[in-house]
Every structure is written in structure tokens, then in C-alpha cells.
Amino acid sequence: MKNTLTTHPEAGPRETLENAFSCGLETAWSRLEEQEPQCGFGTLGLCCRICRMGPCRIDPFGDGPKTGVCGATADIITARNLIRMIAAGSAAHSDHGRDIAHSLLIAARGEATDYTIKDEEKLKNIAGEIGIEVKGKDIRQLAEEVAEKLLAEFGRQDGELLFTKRAPEKRQKLWREEGLIPRGIDREIVEIMHRTLMGVDNDAENLIRQGVRASLGDGWGGSMIATELSDVLFKLPQPIRAQVNLGVLREDEVNIVVHGHEPTLSEIIVAAARDPELLKLAEEKGARGINLAGICCTANEILMRHGIPIAGNFLQQELAITTGAVELMLVDVQCIMPSLGSLCQCFHTKLVSTSPKARFPFAEHIEFKEEEALSIGRRIVRMAIENFPNRKKEKVSIPSKYISGVVAGFTPENVYQFLGGKYRGTYRPLNDAIISGRIRGAAGLVGCNNAQMGHDASHVQMARELIRHDVLVVATGCSAIGLAKAGLMQPESALKQAGRGLREVCEAVGLPPVLHLGSCVDCSRILVTLCNILKEGGLGDDLSDLPVAGAAPEWMSEKAVAIGFYFVASGVQTIISPSFPVEGADGTLELITRGLEKIVGAGFEFEDDPIKGAHLIIKHLDKKRAALKLAPMMYDLAPSALTLKNKDVEKKKR
Ligand code: SF4
Ligand code: MSK
Numbered sequence: 001m002k003n004t005l006t007t008h009p010e011a012g013p014r015e016t017l018e019n020a021f022s023c024g025l026e027t028a029w030s031r032l033e034e035q036e037p038q039c040g041f042g043t044l045g046l047c048c049r050i051c052r053m054g055p056c057r058i059d060p061f062g063d064g065p066k067t068g069v070c071g072a073t074a075d076i077i078t079a080r081n082l083i084r085m086i087a088a089g090s091a092a093h094s095d096h097g098r099d100i101a102h103s104l105l106i107a108a109r110g111e112a113t114d115y116t117i118k119d120e121e122k123l124k125n126i127a128g129e130i131g132i133e134v135k136g137k138d139i140r141q142l143a144e145e146v147a148e149k150l151l152a153e154f155g156r157q158d159g160e161l162l163f164t165k166r167a168p169e170k171r172q173k174l175w176r177e178e179g180l181i182p183r184g185i186d187r188e189i190v191e192i193m194h195r196t197l198m199g200v201d202n203d204a205e206n207l208i209r210q211g212v213r214a215s216l217g218d219g220w221g222g223s224m225i226a227t228e229l230s231d232v233l234f235k236l237p238q239p240i241r242a243q244v245n246l247g248v249l250r251e252d253e254v255n256i257v258v259h260g261h262e263p264t265l266s267e268i269i270v271a272a273a274r275d276p277e278l279l280k281l282a283e284e285k286g287a288r289g290i291n292l293a294g295i296c297c298t299a300n301e302i303l304m305r306h307g308i309p310i311a312g313n314f315l316q317q318e319l320a321i322t323t324g325a326v327e328l329m330l331v332d333v334q335c336i337m338p339s340l341g342s343l344c345q346c347f348h349t350k351l352v353s354t355s356p357k358a359r360f361p362f363a364e365h366i367e368f369k370e371e372e373a374l375s376i377g378r379r380i381v382r383m384a385i386e387n388f389p390n391r392k393k394e395k396v397s398i399p400s401k402y403i404s405g406v407v408a409g410f411t412p413e414n415v416y417q418f419l420g421g422k423y424r425g426t427y428r429p430l431n432d433a434i435i436s437g438r439i440r441g442a443a444g445l446v447g448c449n450n451a452q453m454g455h456d457a458s459h460v461q462m463a464r465e466l467i468r469h470d471v472l473v474v475a476t477g478c479s480a481i482g483l484a485k486a487g488l489m490q491p492e493s494a495l496k497q498a499g500r501g502l503r504e505v506c507e508a509v510g511l512p513p514v515l516h517l518g519s520c521v522d523c524s525r526i527l528v529t530l531c532n533i534l535k536e537g538g539l540g541d542d543l544s545d546l547p548v549a550g551a552a553p554e555w556m557s558e559k560a561v562a563i564g565f566y567f568v569a570s571g572v573q574t575i576i577s578p579s580f581p582v583e584g585a586d587g588t589l590e591l592i593t594r595g596l597e598k599i600v601g602a603g604f605e606f607e608d609d610p611i612k613g614a615h616l617i618i619k620h621l622d623k624k625r626a627a628l629k630l631a632p633m634m635y636d637l638a639p640s641a642l643t644l645k646n647k648d649v650e651k652k653k654r
Contacts, residue, residue, distance in 0.1 A: 044584030094222025219566030247403030441547030544571030
């Protein structure tokens with residue numbers, strides 16, 4: 001096995017990798033090296049194994065086949081494969097939303113007594129919005145009705161998803177006219193699977209349009225339900241200070257790492273880890289306490305509601321185990337590497353799976369049931385404590401210097417308060433700052449990190465370049481964790497890196513220039529924030545008028561494809577890296593770039609260089625500003641890294 005140390009210096013501690021390699025262990029980086037060179041047909045999207053006359057592949061360059069056995073062209077094959085990715089991504093987010101709605105339902109019915117409704121105000125607002133009478137109902141009855149009505153959105157057969165009404169009128173009209181408005185969350189996903197079966201839909205544009213519709217069912221349906229009902233059940237996050245990176249693990253405490261996505265479980269573990277009886281047991285076992293930390297989006301959920309530290313993002317899940325200091329890692333669903341169990345064999349770490357939907361090699365399975373939540377949570381925490389004495393001191397290597405401060409927990413609701421002051425919430429100061437040219441616009445950085453790329457490097461470089469050019473950055477998922485690790489969510493240090501206009505506005509209202517908006521499903525918070533900005537006035541009458549853009553600069557999961565599509569379908573131009581696997585088909589490529597722009601007013605751009613990607617965003621924002629006839633930017637820009645780079649090249653030439 002080769003020893004590849006490719007983690008980015010700001011993102012991931014190399015010490016833990018060295019710890020892994022010295023034990024002869026594999027990580028995502030070493031396995032990637034074993035895979036290289038990766039299949040060119042797959043990268044370009046030109047292989048099909050949808051039926052058993054295949055697998056078929058298209059030769060994009062030479063004299064090889066230009067169609068599959070059935071006659072499918074490169075455009076048909078790439079479009080089918082791409083929308084199957086949207087189906088999988090939307091299904092994952094939406095199933096998460098369904099589970100949260102179900103938890104709310106059984107909590108309201110008194111069948112899951114460890115959960116209570118923590119945000120009654122938000123529940124009442126949602127009830128009013130979706131047409132449920134609030135007056136005269138007790139809170140549990142209201143919660144039951146809201147949960148039932150939103151659960152029905154998954155199986156809805158026709159009409160329009162309720163939360164699509166949150167979009168501006170003009171956007172809703174466009175979706176309706178183009179036949180893109182989602183009828184039901186599950187229906188659109190199932191229809192993708194039907195249409196992409198051999199011999200059904202063989203028109204690339206018709207296929208992509210269905211992909212768009214399913215993705216809207218995710219963004220304005222499944223993901224939005226997940227976010228809204230998590231706030232109801234576990235409370236609306238508020239800005240909170242915490243710490244992030246592997247240095248949050250403690251040498252003298254029982255370390256429990258929660259990894260996955262759904263807050264139903266992680267919220268309970270937070271409560272169990274504070275149980276005095278279990279804290280006493282930890283002391284008896286020689287530990288100074290119980291240290292809970294998170295990985296991936298479940299980490300974001302408990303970070304923003306409780307200030308629980310984050311041990312890392314997607315690519316750090318294996319590194320956390322190789323510190324040798326984790327007593328127990330518990331996982332639920334999504335983004336969990338199947339390698340974890342065998343890695344745990346080399347340390348004392350116990351891997352516990354909890355979801356009936358997701359089992360893993362070498363994991364102990366303790367099925368989580370909401371009805372017995374706290375007792376199961378306590379059992380898992382106890383297991384971790386009892387494992388503490390098994391820790392092998394000589395194998396412990398916590399990279400303590402890798403730790404950053406973060407302020408997390410921003411939401412469309414509390415940003416409103418921040419900008420307007422406690423008694424008069426408003427987005428006005430933000431809109432005015434954009435209109436007057438202090439802030440250029442906003443960019444949403446989302447998605448995963450990917451072993452094919454420098455760990456977090458693209459997220460960090462892109463965000464730095466954007467804030468330097470007075471672009472406000474909002475982030476979710478593993479992007480948010482990566483930016484936090486680089487110190488970009490610590491207002492004190494981050495503001496020094498921001499352009500003058502952005503810095504002035506952020507200092508005046510007390511916001512960092514990079515806002516942590518939560519987990520992957522919380523990309524729906526970005527949609528709501530954009531609707532609020534538009535409603536405030538002065539920046540056009542559709543989301544596609546706003547000087548905003550999206551980016552997923554290191555994506556790997558199909559969920560990021562779904563997010564990208566619902567951003568674009570909502571009118572938000574989106575920069576993607578690595579490219580979607582469609583580059584071998586000119587027609588599909590044209591469709592999802594310029595083609596979609598003609599239909600929904602936004603499209604995709606692929607750019608692997610994060611600085612160039614940032615400048616695509618800046619160019620797009622400037623185009624939107626010009627169309628709105630906004631004032632020129634107030635302050636001269638610092639020369640960009642891109643310009644510097646070009647100047648350096650020129651100098652060398654001379
Ligand atoms: Fe080949 Fe067509 Fe079957 Fe795909 S659907 S595997 S292209 S024959
Ligand atoms: S966890 S989907 S690696 S962002 Fe939401 Fe991170 Fe991507 Fe998973």
C-alpha cells in the first residue's frame with residue numbers, strides 16, 4: 001500500500017494519517033491511489049449498465065461505438081445517469097425529512113416521550129402557513145396536524161408542494177408554465193426511476209426536466225420539511241460559539257463521536273452525555289468527563305443547537321478513529337464510509353450502527369427507536385465509558401494544535417433580527433448594502449469534500465477570494481465545517497480577510513463574513529433567505545434577478561447533485577467541481593449549462609480552479625448588478641489572487 005499524504009495542511013492533520021500508515025492501515029487517500037487511473041468512460045459519463053444487454057460504453061474520440069446496444073446515444077446515457085443521481089440525492093434528503101416528520105408525529109401523540117416540542121412559535125407559524133387553524137388548539141394537537149399534513153407531501157399525487165408557495169410569484173409561475181413544479185416528493189423520484197428504465201424516456205431534455213422537478217421536490221419539499229420540523233422539535237438555532245477540528249478530542253475524557261445526518265439520534269446522545277449518573281461512571285473509569293464531538297451533518301445539527309464541537313467533515317471520519325482516542329463512534333445514515341469498521345479493529349474504538357436502513361461491516365448494531373430514545377442513548381454512552389480503560393496510550397495521537405473557533409447557528413429568522421435589531425427585524429441593511437455597492441452580493445458554498453481534491457482547499461480558497469471581493473458567503477454541510485476549520489467563521493480573524501465594504505457592514509451588524517447556515521438539508525435555509533432578501537425589495541422580482549450564486553467546489557455525494565439542481569432551478573447560477581459526469585456528451589452538457597439558463601434563468605458552470613471559480617461567481621454577480629442598475633462597487637478591489645497569478649506569469653515571461 002502506498003503512503004499518500006494529500007490532506008490539505010489547513011484542513012487535516014497529517015499526524016493522524018501517519019498514525020494510520022504506521023499501523024499499515026488504509027484511508028480514502030491510499031485507496032484512491034490504488035484506484036488510479038480511474039475509468040475515463042465513467043468520468044465522462046459514457047457507460048451504461050441500465051439493462052443486461054450492456055454494460056455499454058460510448059467512444060467519444062476514436063472509431064469505437066457511438067451508441068449502446070439498444071441505440072442509446074451519449075446524450076441519452078448521460079442524461080439518464082445524471083437524473084438517477086438526482087433521484088438518489090433527493091431520496092436521501094427527503095427520507096431524512098420524512099423521518100423527522102414521523103418523529104414529530106409520534107412525539108405529538110405521546111408515543112415518544114423523550115421528545116418535546118421546543119419551538120412552539122415556529123410550529124404555529126408553519127401551521128398558519130400551510131392552512132391549519134391554530135386558534136384553540138393545544139400545542140400537541142397542532143403538532144400532530146402539522147406532522148400529518150407535511151407527511152402527506154411525500155405521497156401527494158398531484159397539485160403543488162405546499163412550501164413551493166414560499167418562492168416568489170414569478171418563479172412559481174415559471175415552474176408551472178414549464179411543467180417543473182413538483183407534484184409530490186416521492187412521485188417525482190419514482191418517476192425518474194421509471195423514465196430511466198431501458199426503453200422509456202429517450203429524450204435528453206425531457207429527462208433533465210424531470211430531474212429538475214424531482215430536485216425541486218427535495219429543496220422546496222423534503223429538505224425544507226427536514227429543516228423546519230427539526231427546528232420545531234429541537235429548537236431554532238441561535239448564534240453560538242464552539243470549536244472545530246480533530247483537536248477537540250480530549251486525551252483525558254471519554255470521546256464519543258456522532259456521525260451521519262439525522263438529529264433525532266444525536267440530540268438524544270447530547271442529553272445522555274450530560275446524565276449525572278453516566279458522568280459519575282466516567283469518573284470511576286478514570287476519565288475526567290464525557291466529550292461529545294461530531295462528524296458531517298449530524299455534527300452541524302448539534303453544533304448549531306448546543307455548541308457541541310465538531311471533530312471534522314466527511315474526509316476526517318477515518319482520521320478521527322486513527323487518533324486512537326475515540327471510545328465509540330455511532331453512525332446513522334449517509335456519508336459513512338464502509339471502511340470504518342475495519343479501521344476500528346486496529347484500535348479500541350467501537351463502531352455502533354443505529355439505523356435499520358444502514359448496517360456496516362464490523363459494527364455492533366443497536367437499533368434506535370424514538371419510543372425508547374433516551375434509554376438507548378444511555379446504553380450507547382455507557383458502552384463508550386466502559387470502553388475507556390481499553391484505550392491504548394501508545395496508540396493515542398490527538399493533533400491538538402488543529403482546532404479553530406467558530407460562530408455557528410445562523411438562520412433566515414435570526415439573520416433578520418441581527419440585521420434589524422431585536423425589536424424590528426428586517427433585511428433592509430443587507431439589501432441597502434448590496435444596492436449601494438458595499439456588498440457585491442452573496443454566494444452559497446455547499447457540499448462535500450472529495451479525496452480526489454485537496455481536502456477543503458477549494459472551499460477555503462474560493463471563500464477567501466469571495467470575501468476579499470466583498471461577497472458575503474453562506475455555507476452548509478461539509479463546506480461549512482471546512483471553512484470553520486480554516487478560521488473563516490471566527491469573526492475576529494475572518495473580518496481581516498474581507499474586503500472593506502463587506503467588513504464595514506459585518507462590523508456594523510455583528511456578523512462574520514462567512515455564515516454557517518447548518519447541515520446539507522439546511523440548504524433550504526439558503527432558499528428561504530433569498531426569498532426574504534427579494535421580499536425586502538430593491539433587487540428585482542425573481543430569485544434569478546438577485547446578485548447571488550452557488551458553488552459545490554469539492555462535491556462527491558449524489559445529494560450535492562440534487563442540491564445543485566434545485567439551486568439552478570430556483571434561479572441561482574451554480575459552479576461545480578469536479579464536473580458532473582456528462583462531459584462526454586455535448587448535448588447534455590449544453591442542456592445543463594446554457595439550455596437550463598434559457599428555461600430557468602440559471603445554469604451550471606464547471607471549474608476546477610477555485611480562484612477561477614470565485615471569479616466566475618464575481619462576474620455573474622456583476623452581471624446581475626448591472627442588469628438591476630445598481631451602484632458601482634464602493635471601494636477599489638484589492639488585486640485578486642488570479643490577477644496576481646497572471647502578473648507573476650507575465651513577469652516570468654519577461
Ligand atoms: Fe446498453 Fe441500452 Fe442497456 Fe444501457 S440500456 S446497457 S445503453 S443496451
Ligand atoms: S455530510 S453530503 S459529505 S456535505 Fe451532509 Fe458532507 Fe456531502 Fe455528506
